[in-house]
Amino acid sequence: ECPDEFTRWLVANGADLQAEDTYGEPALTKRAWHWKGGVEILLALGADVHHGEGERGTALHAAADHFRVAAARTLLNAGARVDALDKDGLTPLERALKRCDNANIADMAPMADVLLNAGAKKTPRMTEEARRIGKNFEFHRAGYNPETRDEADAGLKHLYELFGAT
Numbered sequence: 001e002c003p004d005e006f007t008r009w010l011v012a013n014g015a016d017l018q019a020e021d022t023y024g025e026p027a028l029t030k031r032a033w034h035w036k037g038g039v040e041i042l043l044a045l046g047a048d049v050h051h052g053e054g055e056r057g058t059a060l061h062a063a064a065d066h067f068r069v070a071a072a073r074t075l076l077n078a079g080a081r082v083d084a085l086d087k088d089g090l091t092p093l094e095r096a097l098k099r100c101d102n103a104n105i106a107d108m109a110p111m112a113d114v115l116l117n118a119g120a121k122k123t124p125r126m127t128e129e130a131r132r133i134g135k136n137f138e139f140h141r142a143g144y145n146p147e148t149r150d151e152a153d154a155g156l157k158h159l160y161e162l163f164g165a166t
Contacts, residue, residue: 002027004041017047024056032059032075033066039074049080057086057095064092064115065099067107072114082118093120097129097159102137102144102152109155112162122163130165 002010007027011017018026028047031038039059043049052058060080063071072092076082083091090098093115100108116122137144137156144152160166 001036004038007041008045011045017042017045018051024052025062026051026059028059029057029062032071033062033068035068037068037071039063039071043074043078049075049078050084052086053081053084055087057090058084058092060084060092061086061090061095064096064111067096067100067104067111069107069110069114072111076114076118082115082120090125091120091123094123094125094129097126097133100129100133102140105133105137105152105155105159106148107155108133109158109162112159116162127163127165130159130163133159134165 017028020026021030026047028039028042028049029052031042039047047059049060050058052061057065058075058080060072060075060082061084062068063075082093085091086095088095093112096108096111096115134156137152141149
């Protein structure tokens with residue numbers, strides 16, 4: 001964690017916002033997937049919203065594949081490319097769908113809405129991932145937590161509708 005005031009001080013004293021950690025990720029990417037968020041300060045200080053394109057992925061990839069809808073919206077509003085590719089040729093939406101498991105279905109549906117509404121192009125890979133998600137959910141449906149089953153089921157139906165999967 002790095003408080004906003006300290007972040008401002010670091011940048012004012014020469015910290016490089018694009019500096020990568022040992023995993024090759026800059027601070028914007030870390031904050032994009034973290035549950036506390038905090039991408040706004042880094043964007044305001046000049047962090048590169050496109051950093052990581054063609055490599056490990058952009059901050060939008062990180063927000064998408066951790067189902068951080070608010071961070072994704074903020075990044076898109078700051079000019080993030082909705083169809084940027086990572087080193088595996090995946091867009092943020094494709095990567096999020098690939099990472100989605102039963103515990104994330106309810107969060108995946110609104111993320112898909114945000115990215116599609118921002119202009120993400122649907123691909124056959126997305127339809128296949130929606131089918132995979134559904135197959136896995138149906139396999140576990142009987143033992144799925146009854147407190148969250150309806151929410152996951154609604155999310156799955158929405159993914160099926162979005163991607164034409166059955």
